[in-house]
Amino acid sequence: MKVLIVEDALPLATVYGHQLSRAGLDTLHVETGTEALERLRKGGISVVLLDLQLPDMSGMDVLAAIREEQLPVTVVVVTSSGSIKTAVDAMQAGAYDFIVKPVAEERLVTTTRNALERETLTEVVEEVRKPAAGKLQHGFVGSSLPMTAVYKMIESVSRSNASVFITGESGTGKEVCAEAIHRSSPRAKKPFVPLNCAAIPKDLIESEIFGHIKGAFTGATSDRDGAAARADGGTLFLDEICELELGLQAKLLRFLQSGTVQKVGSDALKKVDVRIVCATNRDPLGEVEAGRFREDLFYRLHVLPIGLPPLRSRGADVLELAKHFLTQFAGEEGKAFEGFSVEAEEALLSHSWPGNVREMQNTIRNLVVLNEGPFVEADMLTTLQGRAPVPRTQAEAAPVQSAAAQIAPGERGTAVAAGAWPAITVTLGQPFEQLERQIIEATIDACGGSLPKTARTLQVSPSTLYRKKEIWAEQDEDAMSGDDLASESA
Incomplete structure (x- = not known):
């Protein structure tokens, strides 16, 4: 990892170079902003020590070019100007640190080493985030830390054949998660069969899972394969698994243990190869303790657990999702929406989102259908007005000494x-x-x-x-x- 010294005063550049070399750091030197940008574009530079007063351009212009081109370097500004305005301007332009001439050797070496460590950490974080930012999102939108952890879990569990148990509030995307696991797995070319256990009448759920033969019950006019047989070679997703009756839970457990399907009304057994992914919006252990869910079935299914975070705990993902849905629905409806006003963003961020992503979809579709662009204003978010927003808890600002009177x-x-x-x-x-x-x-x-x-x-x-x-x-x-x-x- 190399340090690029951008300094037009050769004596100063020589001093910096000697001091950093004694500390075991590899350095290069250029005198102009143009030379600096040309060298940075070639790669291989981790940290830039940048003077703001250069003969051909301002150091702030160099910072702006680094930011615009997204060059992967950490910049430390070295200048004779010690004003706070310069520090703020440099920070806004993307500088990592700010030191004032004359620079003590210890300060120079320590700051440069810190910048190198920061650049190394940034590279590691980017490597961690790459899968999350690519194919592993599979329908998810958001880059918050809780969702990044979910993406990594999807990547890990997809390589296994073990059962996955997804938990999360209604509307957090449990089926999206299940389908992402399937599409990332070696079973991706085989069927993904979802079944909502809460949406099927109790007297039909067994037939829906295992199938039936003609005449097994009133209305069974022909043989029919169930979801388990249709998912052979692929993935069976059982949503709202805790809604199953105890008797059917026993049959599901027997299916998991034997890998065979027995249709309703038949004595024949059929071997199938199915991976089970299940989900619930309840507390599964609480259901076990209450006697509503079999403990042996729980431990059979709860091999690889994934918990999906509620939208209210995903920070700025709220705005990412809102902008994503605004673009999607505006395109579908032929509306010219460009974004959200500050007040609208505040309303979105302050809302508690009890319905999670599903509520967000409905909210954005509602405002797109009922309003015209180009910007979403707070009064367009009518679906949020029927429920009192729950403000996020903001950390109290650290005390900063004011040069004028303190603001009450x-x-x-x-x-x-x-x-x-x-x-x-x-x-x-x-x-x-x-x-x-x-x-x-x-x-x-x-x-x-x-x-x-x-x-x-x-x-x-x-x-x-x-x-x-x-x-x-x-x-x-x-x-x-x-x-x-x-x-x-x-």
Whole structure:
């Protein structure tokens, strides 16, 4: 991994190069922004030490080009300007860290090593996310951490023949998950047969699963294969498995143990090769404890469990899904919708989504059919007005010393609405992550806690802010745990 030094002052570049070389780092040097971009496009560079004052262009222009071309490097800005505005501008343009000339050797080496570690971690994360961003989504939309974990589980369990037990609230996509497992498995070219156990009358469910022969019961006018036989070689998906009666559960258990199907009204047995994927929106262990679900069947099916997260816990996936459905339904209806207003995004994010993705589909289809574009406004989300939104819990902003009077809690966002952003002061010399957090949390505070407004102000994706807040919450929790342990040991 190489470090590219972009510095037009040769003595300074030589000093940086010697200091980094003594630390065991491999460096290259160019003097202009044009040379820097040409070298970066060739690849092989992990970190850039970028001077902002270059002879042919501004370092900010180089940052903008790196961001626009999505060049895989981490940038550390080195400049003689120590203003907070420059730090904010560099952060918004994609810089990882910001150091001011003259640079102490220890500070230079430490910052560069941190940037190298960050770039390595980014590469690892991208490798982890590649399957999730490609074929393994299989109908899912969203890149939140909970859904990334689901994609990895699908990838893992699809290679097995063991039974899969999917749990999750109604509308979270259990059948989508089951079909994704099937399409990712060696059985993909064979049938995928879904059967909703709650949607079939109880006196017909056995016939639907195992089939029947002519005359087995009133209305059985001919022989018919059941879902298990139709899924031979493929996957049988039993949705709402906990709705099965205990007597039928015993027959299902016998089928799983023997791999043979016996049609209703017949003594003949037929061998089939079927993988079972089942799902429920109930607590299966609770059903076992209540005596409504056989314990031996539960352990036979509950080999590879997958839990689907509710939409309310998926962060910025709410906006990803909303935009996905808006594009889809606008195309179907011939409407010219382009996106959502800030107020509409806030309404979507604050809603609790008890119906999960299914409710989201219905909401977006409703507004597309009843309204015209180009933008979705909050008052178009009429289906959300019948149910009181449940605001998300926002972490309190870290205290930031204000250069002006502090904003009272009830007045958050007022200054922004009036066009007067509050000024803040921060202390240089601290890690960039702390500086970044203070600026972001102060902006969230000034925007009245609205992440969509904050994202637009800072020109970053809302999902970026959600992930940062998740990381900060974990760090704060770890820090509190560490303090507790320290106090206990004392």
